[in-house]
Amino acid sequence: MASKLEKAQANYDRLLHELGNRAELLEMLDHAEPDLLDEYRRAQQAHEDRQVELEFLTSEIDGIVGEGVDRIEALKAEIAEMKGSKKEVAQTIDVKKSKLAPLKKSLAGGEYDLKYAERAMAVERKKQDKAKRTEDFDKARKIGEIIKHMKIDILKRKKGLDELRRQIKAMEAPAKDLRGSFDETKERLAELQKELSRLKKARDDELLGILREQKVAKESELRNSEQQVRDALADLGEDLYDKRIDHSVLNKFYQDIDQVADLINQLQEQRS
Numbered sequence: 001m002a003s004k005l006e007k008a009q010a011n012y013d014r015l016l017h018e019l020g021n022r023a024e025l026l027e028m029l030d031h032a033e034p035d036l037l038d039e040y041r042r043a044q045q046a047h048e049d050r051q052v053e054l055e056f057l058t059s060e061i062d063g064i065v066g067e068g069v070d071r072i073e074a075l076k077a078e079i080a081e082m083k084g085s086k087k088e089v090a091q092t093i094d095v096k097k098s099k100l101a102p103l104k105k106s107l108a109g110g111e112y113d114l115k116y117a118e119r120a121m122a123v124e125r126k127k128q129d130k131a132k133r134t135e136d137f138d139k140a141r142k143i144g145e146i147i148k149h150m151k152i153d154i155l156k157r158k159k160g161l162d163e164l165r166r167q168i169k170a171m172e173a174p175a176k177d178l179r180g181s182f183d184e185t186k187e188r189l190a191e192l193q194k195e196l197s198r199l200k201k202a203r204d205d206e207l208l209g210i211l212r213e214q215k216v217a218k219e220s221e222l223r224n225s226e227q228q229v230r231d232a233l234a235d236l237g238e239d240l241y242d243k244r245i246d247h248s249v250l251n252k253f254y255q256d257i258d259q260v261a262d263l264i265n266q267l268q269e270q271r272s
Helices: 004-025 034-063 069-133 137-172 176-197 205-243 250-271
Strands: none
Touching: 004 205, 004 250, 034 176, 034 205, 069 137, 069 176, 137 205, 176 205
């Protein structure tokens, strides 16, 4: 039976995983350390590869027939090629995402600077109005020149922000050719699996035994890869927890994790 400390530690890990999962849904993972994010993406890719490999083994066992070993091997080779193509497209999409982060950062900074510039111009307008009321027309004229330059600067800033938004919009959704390539790969994989399922005659029992052993091994690999994904996501959650990235949803997780962390410290002190 698990001790109170073991239960608290398991709850702590669970909350970190849930924090990472919620941050991913909120598209907040870019705030985490790049190395941790890369590790998570690699774990996801490895898990997806194991899933595809397991699906292939399952379909091969269920649908192997007397069209012969050559046909089965040809199907395996084509599936491997499709997997490579799918992975390549996914990597290209990841590159686009990596280019998106600095653009968003520049947009946020530019929007802040624009608001500052607009507030500064509003201050100058008030100065100009005051100068007009006091009939200090020379001062009002000079301030007017300043405001004119400010307007030009603000227009340039807005134009630059519009261009950044256009670039971000173009990158946020995968390019049409990438989506088409990705969809074609998925469709081809489905076709191959259907073809294998139509192969009704089993080959010799020895080969099927080998395939079944491979499937058992692959299922174990899949479970391990799934745990690696969970662990990597928990690491991201712990990083975000340490940084305490401000967000209304994530803040609730921070509070819950704080409580569990305090409990773990108390239990550890009691044991020592």
